[in-house]
Amino acid sequence: MxxxxxxxxxxxxxxxxxxxxxxxxxxxxxxxxxxxxxxxxxxxxxxxxxxxxxxxxxxxxxxxxxxxxxxxxxxxxxxxxxxxxxxxxxxxxxxxxxxxxxxxxxxxxxxxxxxxxxxxxxxxxxxxxxxxxxxxxxxxxxxxxxxLAGRAPVTRSGAQAGDTIALAGRLGFAAAGYTVLSRGFRTPKLLVDAYRRPVVPYPAGPLAAVAGATSMIDVSDGLLGDLGHIAAASNVRLDVHRDAFDVPGQMRDAAMALGCDVHHWILAGGDDHAFAATFPASVELPIGWTAIGRVHPAVGTPEVTVDGRTWKGPVGWDHFTKDHNSRYPHAS
Amino acid sequence: MxxxxxxxxxxxxxxxxxxxxxxxxxxxxxxxxxxxxxxxxxxxxxxxxxxxxxxxxxxxxxxxxxxxxxxxxxxxxxxxxxxxxxxxxxxxxxxxxxxxxxxxxxxxxxxxxxxxxxxxxxxxxxxxxxxxxxxxxxxxxxxxxxxLAGRAPVTRSGAQAGDTIALAGRLGFAAAGYTVLSRGFRTPKLLVDAYRRPVVPYPAGPLAAVAGATSMIDVSDGLLGDLGHIAAASNVRLDVHRDAFDVPGQMRDAAMALGCDVHHWILAGGDDHAFAATFPASVELPIGWTAIGRVHPAVGTPEVTVDGRTWKGPVGWDHFTKDHNSRYPHAS
Structure with a gap:
């Protein structure tokens, strides 16, 4: 040496x-x-x-x-x-x-x-x-x-009409933290820390597999965009309920102060590394998982809807067609 | 899409x-x-x-x-x-x-x-x-x-005094090709092509393991430098015989024309991805392997010698302390 x-x-x-x-x-x-x-x-x-x-x-x-x-x-x-x-x-x-x-x-x-x-x-x-x-x-x-401990991998292609869409982990925290940092602030710490170090619900992945999840994805580029991969691979429509998501007070306050839409952060913000999965409706969701919507047959093109309607806002992040500052909606 | x-x-x-x-x-x-x-x-x-x-x-x-x-x-x-x-x-x-x-x-x-x-x-x-x-x-x-098909991995740490050092694959070709390119030439094709696409003797790796190789390394940064890793990990001296290496006519001619020492290319040039290994002296070398030296007990610090003497030339490549143009000895 x-x-x-x-x-x-x-x-x-x-x-x-x-x-x-x-x-x-x-x-x-x-x-x-x-x-x-x-x-x-x-x-x-x-x-x-x-x-x-x-x-x-x-x-x-x-x-x-x-x-x-x-x-x-x-x-x-x-x-x-x-x-x-x-x-x-x-x-x-x-x-x-x-x-x-x-x-x-x-x-x-x-x-x-x-x-x-x-x-x-x-x-x-x-x-x-x-x-x-x-x-x-x-x-x-x-x-x-x-x-995999002997289990089949849970891919993006197994979602079935009638399945429950469920989420484990946090959404919108990293996008909120990024926006806070990009505007020159260093608080709220909850949000900034979430951007700096994601809190990933790792055990929820294998738990979902054991429980019989039909599809699963790591939410890295934005929930709606990533659910779009499940919709496309499974040839279904995924409908997400806008009111299914907890919005912490600090995130709501930060969105107000910064003039952002908190649901853009939640539905289209990346980097929290939550997991989204689909489960048969008969399955009791494992610990750490919350229902956020339902799988429907695709009508024509597979798609993701919010409360039954096409979402007009951003859905996520494409690593080649957007620049750094548009990684998060309304970041700067 | x-x-x-x-x-x-x-x-x-x-x-x-x-x-x-x-x-x-x-x-x-x-x-x-x-x-x-x-x-x-x-x-x-x-x-x-x-x-x-x-x-x-x-x-x-x-x-x-x-x-x-x-x-x-x-x-x-x-x-x-x-x-x-x-x-x-x-x-x-x-x-x-x-x-x-x-x-x-x-x-x-x-x-x-x-x-x-x-x-x-x-x-x-x-x-x-x-x-x-x-x-x-x-x-x-x-x-x-x-x-590994059930075999133990062949690491760098198992070389024993008395072992034969052997080589599979080509040495000096990529370094020669790089030097040719860096001087603005595009021929000889044999050398330039060797730099562009290494010809790696992949089967020689598992064959050596089956035959009982005691240590093995991919020669990526230069033979003497990479053998130095085996010497250090095994606490031995590796002595390489300078005349053990075939020197193709085109490489010798290129070295003459460019004013380079062909043995610098062979002993210190990287990127050919030959394999160097040590085998017990009793082992018949597998197909594709040629003896190039012998393992000796370390006298003090583990080292690599050439015909019993410390090598005065370059030994290889360090990715942080040298610049691009010194990746190969005498490249430009």
Whole structure:
């Protein structure tokens, strides 16, 4: 290992940095061979492995002046762990590719690693490997793996007319927090913290699978947009009840103060990583799940409606056709 | 799906682009659920899964004026598939995160996807999932998964004094090709093509594991540097015989013409993705493997020597302390 010449990634060198970062990544039971070799080995007791990947780019998905390094680690991990849980699986491992400018402080990278490892530990997963390379732009790409424990994956294509649409987790909090930050405020803390570190109801994913959910999705880009994927894959109409959502007082107050529509945040805001699923009407919803609507036969094109009508507002986020400032409705 | 407004990623929109790209990614037997849901499902018959990730950044790891999109896909896939094979495993799946400027031609992204899928297909693996996001800078992060078929992973830490050091695959070709390109030439084709698309001896990885290799590594950053990882992890001295390497006539001629030392390319050039391994002296080397040296007890610090002596030239590549033009010795 090289001796650090200064407190930056280039000062520590690739292998010095890797040593510093991996020291922040304790290996849990699912990690059979952790960082330090050509590849990691992760247990896959089910004989299948669930896998997804998601990248975050500075200026587009996060800003270092709005989030601490640990927050960014939590968010990057959460985005992927939530995708695994939304298949009904339990996350087992993360792999992380970090592309960072050479002058990035080593402390920053260590805190990022800690955030990633802490979020993974919430579900018993470990950061088992990764890659670091210098880049003019900071980018973090995370892959999550998970285990289905013998169950079928819960996909987007199984929703049936008559099913109950249900939600686990929070909606609109991250969008509200983003709007608050984008207007130059730093409070209410509830909302700003929700943007910085999503609170993901991970166990609700496998619980839904066990209970017999017919479809499920991680709400990452906005509820209506993401339900649209279920509608399209299942060829149904999903009707959401606008009054089914709790609107916390602080969110309502913030919307009033900022001139925003709180239901735009709830119905179209991303990044909270709630789970939306459909269940047969006969099923008692598992703990943590609340009914928010009903599945109907598609009339022509599959679609999502709100109280029976086409929604006129924004539905979500497209990563190529919108710019950073339109990631959240009415953000700036 | 949106209708494409122009032939770029932003014109097609995120979901239109994903549809176009995934159409280029046939799903093989190991893919139980391919692209299109929150996560993929991949078979892991061994009950364990090998996993690694590797990112490539434009200007640092590739140049669009030197490589076609398909070449870049092949290279990005190969870098990860080789890491899986170097554990003694057979690759099963790739996941790809593509961060690309909105004006990236859709055709380019499709050709990249084809290159990734074609390289994966060489080993029976599929591109099962991924993520696309816009970014000012083009970056590709790939994760590879693999199956050990009941064998122990071959790590870097098992080399024993007395073992034979052996090599499978080519060395110095990519470094020579890079040097040729960086001087403004486009021939010899043998070398330039080797830089653009590595020829990786994938089956040699599992074959070495079956034969009883005690350690193995993917040579991605330079033979001497990468053998240094085995030396350190195994606490041994690895002695390489300089005359053990075939030097093709075209490489020798190119080195002469460009004023380079051909052994710098061979001993310190990266990106060919050869495999280096150690085998007990009693083992007959498997097909495709050639002896290049011997393992000795470490005298003090673990090290790599060439014909018994400390090597004075470059040994490899550090992703944070060197700049692009020094990726290969004597490149420009």
């Amino acid at each position: 090289r001796v650090s010449r200064d407190n930056s990634l280039s000062g520590a060198g690739e292998f010095g940095m890797i040593a510093r970062i991996t020291a922040r990544m304790p290996q849990g039971e699912t990690s059979l061979l952790g960082p330090g070799d050509d590849a990691a080995v992760v247990s896959a007791p089910d004989g299948r492995v669930v896998a997804c990947t998601d990248a975050m780019v500075e200026g587009r998905h996060f800003r270092r002046d709005w989030c601490e390094a640990a927050d960014i680690g939590h968010r990057a991990a959460a985005a992927n762990l939530a995708d695994v849980a939304a298949m009904g699986a339990t996350p087992t491992a993360l792999l992380v590719a970090l592309c960072a400018p050479p002058d990035t402080p080593l402390d920053w990278a260590e805190e990022l690693a800690e955030g990633l490892a802490e979020e993974a530990a919430l579900v018993g997963a470990s950061v088992v490997g990764g890659d670091t390379t210098s880049s003019p732009l900071l980018m973090i790409s995370v892959t999550a793996l998970g285990d | 949106r209708v494409s407004r122009d032939n770029s990623l932003s014109g097609a929109g995120e979901f239109g682009m994903i549809a176009r790209i995934t159409a280029r990614m046939p799903q093989g037997e190991t893919s139980l659920l391919g692209p299109g849901d929150d996560a993929a499902v991949v078979s892991a018959p061994d009950g364990r899964v090998v996993a690694c990730t590797d990112a490539m950044v434009e200007g640092r790891h590739f140049r669009r004026d030197w490589c076609e999109a398909a070449d870049i896909g092949h290279r990005a896939a190969a870098a990860n598939l080789a890491d899986v094979a170097a554990m003694g495993a057979t690759p099963t799946a790739l996941l790809v995160a593509l961060c690309a400027p909105p004006d990236t031609p859709l055709d380019w992204a499709e050709e990249l996807a084809e290159g990734l899928a074609e390289e994966a297909a060489l080993v029976g693996a599929s591109v099962v999932g991924g993520d696309t996001t816009s970014s000012p800078l083009l970056m590709i992060s790939v994760t590879a998964l693999g199956d």
